[in-house]
């Protein structure tokens with residue numbers, strides 16, 4: 001039996017039900033008949049799907065569907081006005097390019113599938129469009145790579161990371177992106193201005209690693225990449241967009257929303273870049289706008305999900321080690337209270353600096369680096385993250401929480417300004 005809030009919703013073809021889950025309780029939903037998808041992920045026919053508090057999403061149907069909902073929502077409404085047909089047209093043109101690459105007789109290393117960079121203001125629906133393009137491609141049997149450069153609201157793993165992962169099947173909207181094959185670099189801050197030089201360098205590292213990966217993997221190369229960027233599109237943010245487009249040798253830049261100035265500026269600044277196309281697409285009216293406090297809450301939740309799981313189903317391990325068991329480093333001379341970046345202060349943004357262990361590590365999220373030597377930290381990916389929960393100066397011990405029961409795979413930890421507080 002279901003609660004009194006259980007209800008059926010009939011969706012006409014090409015319409016969507018937009019839902020914002022309540023702040024405190026989850027929501028259950030199931031497909032009764034027809035076909036429906038959440039950002040390109042087809043809802044299964046059997047069973048309920050549970051959505052965690054605060055999640056905002058749309059259930060869209062191409063041909064009509066009936067769904068059943070159990071639980072109250074913060075907000076929900078049906079809309080027939082969606083840009084989905086335009087988004088699907090982009091997917092179809094990417095499919096044509098992928099097939100062309102597979103049939104090409106050119107040398108296999110130089111022929112590449114589409115490299116799509118999605119840009120736009122904050123809350124223009126960039127990550128959502130990226131998910132749709134990836135899910136539709138995976139459903140058609142391709143294995144595109146998702147590149148996540150959005151350190152503020154990361155999709156693959158915790159905030160403050162620059163990462164990539166191959167998509168082998170449509171991504172469950174609740175569980176999120178698979179982490180098992182992800183390449184993750186730790187920037188350590190939610191704002192690129194803290195260390196612009198490091199952000200650029202990590203983007204270049206990731207591009208280099210993917211190039212290497214694609215050179216030996218024809219399927220991934222033909223499937224191409226979808227690259228999500230930050231909503232920071234002015235000043236330094238704009239120069240970082242140009243840098244990402246060039247570094248990943250983009251073939252298509254999608255600008256979301258009515259961003260005429262951005263489109264014109266990008267076209268002007270990239271006019272010498274060969275084979276680069278631009279597309280200005282409408283933003284969906286369903287995209288949920290998030291103020292800076294809400295973004296902070298989402299960042300904190302994202303880290304919580306890393307440790308506890310989206311549905312709170314993971315075991316978290318608390319461990320204590322001696323100060324001498326770990327070495328903590330920071331990259332660049334950033335100062336948390338300073339409004340100027342290391343670069344602006346004339347310091348080397350890539351300098352690897354040993355950090356003294358003391359109370360300032362409390363609640364900090366540290367990455368576990370695979371680097372064997374400190375000078376390899378920037379070029380090495382990270383194994384995962386821990387959060388420092390106690391620093392005992394007298395006993396020279398730190399206590400941290402980890403999603404893994406195993407010993408730390410490396411002694412080298414990276415610190416930034418990212419913190420996590422239990423909610």
Ligand SMILES: Nc1ncnc2c1ncn2[C@@H]1O[C@H](COP(=O)(O)OP(=O)(O)OP(=O)(O)O)[C@@H](O)[C@H]1O
Pocket residue numbers: 016018019055056057058120121122123124125126127128129150152153229230231284285286287288289
């Ligand atoms: N059609 C829709 N209906 C309901 N919610 C939606 C819809 N499209 C997007 N959303 C929600 O709106 C929020 C913002 O969308 P999204 O993350 O794609 O924007 P963004 O441009 O990537 O944001 P950012 O500025 O952080 O980079 C997300 O929670 C997403 O799930």
